[in-house]
Amino acid sequence: MKTTISEVHKHVDQEVRIGAWIANKRSSGKIAFLQLRDGTGFIQGVVVKSEVPDEIFQLAKSITQESSLYVTGVVQKDERSPLGFELLVNGVELIHQAVDYPITPKEHGTEFLMDNRHLWLRSRRQHAVMKIRNEIIRATYEYFNENGFSKVDPPILTGSAPEGTTELFHTKYFEEDAFLSQSGQLYMEAAAMALGKVFSFGPTFRAEKSKTRRHLIEFWMIEPEMAFCEFEENLVVQEEYVSHIVQSVLKNCQIELKTLGRDTSKLENIKAPFPRITYDDALMFLRDKGFTDIEWGDDLGAPHETAIAESYDKPVFITHYPTSLKPFYMQPAPDRDDVVLCADMIAPEGYGEIIGGSQRIHEYDLMKKRLEEHGLSIEAYKWYLELREYGSVPHSGFGLGLERTVAWLSGVEHVRESIPFPRLLNRLYP
Ligand code: 4AD
Ligand code: MG
Numbered sequence: 001m002k003t004t005i006s007e008v009h010k011h012v013d014q015e016v017r018i019g020a021w022i023a024n025k026r027s028s029g030k031i032a033f034l035q036l037r038d039g040t041g042f043i044q045g046v047v048v049k050s051e052v053p054d055e056i057f058q059l060a061k062s063i064t065q066e067s068s069l070y071v072t073g074v075v076q077k078d079e080r081s082p083l084g085f086e087l088l089v090n091g092v093e094l095i096h097q098a099v100d101y102p103i104t105p106k107e108h109g110t111e112f113l114m115d116n117r118h119l120w121l122r123s124r125r126q127h128a129v130m131k132i133r134n135e136i137i138r139a140t141y142e143y144f145n146e147n148g149f150s151k152v153d154p155p156i157l158t159g160s161a162p163e164g165t166t167e168l169f170h171t172k173y174f175e176e177d178a179f180l181s182q183s184g185q186l187y188m189e190a191a192a193m194a195l196g197k198v199f200s201f202g203p204t205f206r207a208e209k210s211k212t213r214r215h216l217i218e219f220w221m222i223e224p225e226m227a228f229c230e231f232e233e234n235l236v237v238q239e240e241y242v243s244h245i246v247q248s249v250l251k252n253c254q255i256e257l258k259t260l261g262r263d264t265s266k267l268e269n270i271k272a273p274f275p276r277i278t279y280d281d282a283l284m285f286l287r288d289k290g291f292t293d294i295e296w297g298d299d300l301g302a303p304h305e306t307a308i309a310e311s312y313d314k315p316v317f318i319t320h321y322p323t324s325l326k327p328f329y330m331q332p333a334p335d336r337d338d339v340v341l342c343a344d345m346i347a348p349e350g351y352g353e354i355i356g357g358s359q360r361i362h363e364y365d366l367m368k369k370r371l372e373e374h375g376l377s378i379e380a381y382k383w384y385l386e387l388r389e390y391g392s393v394p395h396s397g398f399g400l401g402l403e404r405t406v407a408w409l410s411g412v413e414h415v416r417e418s419i420p421f422p423r424l425l426n427r428l429y430p
Contacts, residue, residue, distance in 0.1 A: 006040035008075045008085050017072045022063055043110045043138050045087040047382040052090055054278040059092050066098040118430045129417055130254035133406045139248035140222055143241050144199045152191040152198045154184030160380055162186050163327055167206045171266040180205035188225035193397055213424050214352045215415040218423035225397035231341040231359040234396035239272035246270040249409050262411040267315055277319040282308055297322050305351045317343040328370040351408035357398025364388035
């Protein structure tokens, strides 16, 4: 019976046939242990010399790492393996013999592994991270579909710059100048006025010369936008959505979390509500912690975010940042003009900002004034301003960075491992 490693639990004590690769192998004179992978998972195949024809044992003993094959064998319970099963092999058919696979079981440097990303993806660790990424994507669609959101796809080629003009990738659009999208938000605001509650999920480009463990040049963002939604309501959606993702990963990625050695006790408690702290209070907190030279109006850097996050065991919202630190579209606080109705969600364990969001300005005159203050072209933003001319309503939304969330839940140090083919400051290959 042909099956996959993820399905072997349905075939205990039965004979199965699996198309697989050799992830690793060790053997003695009497027994060969084949670490098999098929994309759905990893399983140990045991070949016992005395129980198979001699040519099968010789083939199993000599087969090289990453060769492809069909194996047949009987599924057996094995409490020690993360999967809980192993395969007592009775047949091996070689499909393709791999010669000198570059990634051996020894330690390799990161640059070498990144140069071989197309192969590194096959490793147990990278496989686990990609499965967790996939579960977050699945749980994202589930959450938004169950809560009345429609998916809307904003354009990738754009003529506007929602998050500031310094980080744009330029390209030619025939005779015109165009940019790769750095956020779909402005289009999602238009979509929210048509469909009420919407979300997008797409690639995002930032020509940022940042070389940190949290920055990619190309990353994926989930951007919900809601009409008739005010600041506090927006935070409730965010904490419920993030709780849903975390609980889904805990439930459906047990093998992967175990493979990665993730301390899941740090994730179990991630359930709404999350704490909120204003920028003003964050500043006082930081000064108490010894960050004495931070002044009102300074942006919070990674060490600041980490210090704040460390005093909570859940993600924390930092709200009401100074207007001067944030993009043009954010709604001022009702009682004071120098801060905006925004919140960044900071993940625990030093993973930094995973969400940026806000209530948007819905009043025409104020939006026009802000565009002018930011030196943006009223002509280019004509359509965006028109949203404030025809039945404008309070509305809010946010953007969650997929890779930072994957890195956090997987417990990997750097976002480069949380996307299949990372685009980094000095890396466009493979
Ligand atoms: O805070 P950002 O820049 O917010 C926006 O783009 C808003 N327009 C979103 C919205 O309200 N619709 O980005 C949102 C999130 C960040 O919190 C972070 O998780 C992720 O996107 N992000 C990055 N992830 C990886 N590499 C980068 N260079 C990132 N820049 C932002
Ligand atoms: Mg941000």
